[in-house]
Amino acid sequence: MRASRLIAIIMLLQAHEQLTAGEIAGRLGVSDRTVRRDLDVLGELGVPLYSERGHGGGWRLVHGWRSDLSGLTADEAHGLFLVAGSAGRPGLGLEPAVDSALRKLLAALPAATRPDAEA
Numbered sequence: 659m660r661a662s663r664l665i666a667i668i669m670l671l672q673a674h675e676q677l678t679a680g681e682i683a684g685r686l687g688v689s690d691r692t693v694r695r696d697l698d699v700l701g702e703l704g705v706p707l708y709s710e711r712g713h714g715g716g717w718r719l720v721h722g723w724r725s726d727l728s729g730l731t732a733d734e735a736h737g738l739f740l741v742a743g744s745a746g747r748p749g750l751g752l753e754p755a756v757d758s759a760l761r762k763l764l765a766a767l768p769a770a771t772r773p774d775a776e777a
Contacts, residue, residue, distance in 0.1 A: 663688065664696055666758065668705060669765035671719045673772060678716040685761075 666686055670677060677685075679693045686693070697717060701707060706720035764772060 660696070662758070663692075664700055664703075666761060667693070667696055667700065668719075668725055669761050671707065671717060672724055672765040673761070676710070676716040676718045681716070 663686060667682055670682055670685060679690045679697070683690045683693045697707065697709075705725075706723050707717055708720065709715065709717050764776065
């Protein structure tokens with residue numbers, strides 16, 4: 659469970675550039691403290707991330723650093739995102755799994771197409 663959460667944090671930061679610990683916690687359904695511990699672990703593992711304090715601050719990956727943990731090409735990710743995002747999935751009990759997959763797909767998309775996919 660923790661490994662998938664660490665990957666999810668990397669994917670979220672890649673997709674959104676900067677998020678607070680609270681925003682990450684809300685998206686992953688865990689506490690702020692859990693996210694802070696996970697961010698510490700990522701730093702210890704060599705993931706180049708840093709925090710900016712104050713109003714408008716949050717956690718970021720070092721500019722230009724990316725990890726392609728999804729293994730998908732941008733075109734594959736874009737196609738899957740369109741299909742999964744438009745599928746009527748409520749009530750199937752798959753919402754957490756689909757949300758996790760969409761997060762990974764979003765991170766794999768080129769920065770220029772992410773805003774359209776998020777919408």
